[in-house]
Amino acid sequence: MQDQPILVIGSTGKTGSRIVKSLNEKGFSVREGSRSAAIPFDWDQPETWAPALSGVSAAYVSYFPDLAFPGAADKIKALSEVAAQCGVRKLVLLSGRGEAHAVACEEIVRNSGLAFTLVRAAWFAQNFSEGYLLPPVLDGMVALPAGDIKEPIVDVDDIADVAVAALTDARHDGELYEITGPRLLSFAEAAAEISAAAGIPVHYQPITLEQFHEGMLEIGGPLIADVFTEICRETLDGHNAYLTDGVQRALGREPRDFADFCQTVAASGVWRKAA
Numbered sequence: 001m002q003d004q005p006i007l008v009i010g011s012t013g014k015t016g017s018r019i020v021k022s023l024n025e026k027g028f029s030v031r032e033g034s035r036s037a038a039i040p041f042d043w044d045q046p047e048t049w050a051p052a053l054s055g056v057s058a059a060y061v062s063y064f065p066d067l068a069f070p071g072a073a074d075k076i077k078a079l080s081e082v083a084a085q086c087g088v089r090k091l092v093l094l095s096g097r098g099e100a101h102a103v104a105c106e107e108i109v110r111n112s113g114l115a116f117t118l119v120r121a122a123w124f125a126q127n128f129s130e131g132y133l134l135p136p137v138l139d140g141m142v143a144l145p146a147g148d149i150k151e152p153i154v155d156v157d158d159i160a161d162v163a164v165a166a167l168t169d170a171r172h173d174g175e176l177y178e179i180t181g182p183r184l185l186s187f188a189e190a191a192a193e194i195s196a197a198a199g200i201p202v203h204y205q206p207i208t209l210e211q212f213h214e215g216m217l218e219i220g221g222p223l224i225a226d227v228f229t230e231i232c233r234e235t236l237d238g239h240n241a242y243l244t245d246g247v248q249r250a251l252g253r254e255p256r257d258f259a260d261f262c263q264t265v266a267a268s269g270v271w272r273k274a275a
């Protein structure tokens with residue numbers, strides 16, 4: 001077992017929190033990477049990067065809010081350089097599924113001179129339980145500009161398991177794993193499965209990109225609205241409606257099904273409406 005800690009950037013987030021828990025359970029030394037960590041890490045304050053990266057063997061890199069935001073590639077490049085200067089052996093990058101901005105960041109990590117694993121992820125199941133779609137689920141109506149396309153919705157537990165393997169086992173060096181769930185689901189089907197498991201009414205409402213943009217403007221302002229609308233335009237057009245074998249290749253097992261995710265979350269009480 002190595003003595004040097006592993007840095008988990010985004011350690012309080014959906015993927016990062018699971019990676020921290022799993023590494024701790026396996027006995028690895030972990031350094032949490034978030035703005036509230038003991039050694040704070042802030043993407044907007046580059047002076048925090050070297051203290052967070054010093055003395056670590058490897059780093060998990062999940063970018064916030066998304067690799068499609070302006071300046072993301074420059075920050076991934078600068079972070080890779082600081083990591084190299086700090087003697088970090090390996091980076092594990094969480095990426096999208098081939099979007100131009102995400103691929104540009106993958107190429108930066110691939111050419112950083114460090115060992116790397118690239119983890120491409122499909123649309124997260126946990127968007128419905130821990131992300132921005134939890135309030136709409138509780139209100140009974142999930143509205144997305146996704147028409148009737150199908151997505152191989154992935155359980156974040158699987159992404160975390162792949163990242164932990166990549167961070168702790170050099171046999172994953174140089175690999176690109178594209179991680180999907182085992183089944184294609186339309187958002188109407190996903191809503192129906194959540195509804196059945198949670199015992200609450202949940203419906204899916206297809207909306208236009210313009211309607212999505214209008215809603216995001218209210219929540220996050222113009223930049224958030226513009227970038228997330230572009231992400232939806234690029235990703236929710238049906239071209240990702242295929243399964244991949246990333247979980248099988250990395251872990252030698254099948255990915256978790258959306259039905260298991262629904263059962264687990266329903267049992268946790270997260271989808272129970274406050275009285």
Ligand SMILES: NC(=O)c1ccc[n+]([C@@H]2O[C@H](COP(=O)([O-])OP(=O)(O)OC[C@H]3O[C@@H](n4cnc5c(N)ncnc54)[C@H](OP(=O)(O)O)[C@@H]3O)[C@@H](O)[C@H]2O)c1
Nearest residue numbers: 010011012013014015034035042043062063064066123124
């Ligand atoms: N959702 C999806 O369906 C999907 C699919 C594929 C890929 N992805 C990618 O997943 C990534 C997000 O990962 P996630 O969902 O695991 O994270 P998340 O749940 O969105 O959590 C965000 C994390 O980033 C940290 N954070 C926020 N602002 C920060 C800042 N200025 N500096 C440093 N850390 C900051 C937060 O920590 P503190 O607030 O404590 O600082 C938290 O740990 C994005 O790059 C996204 O593109 C998402």
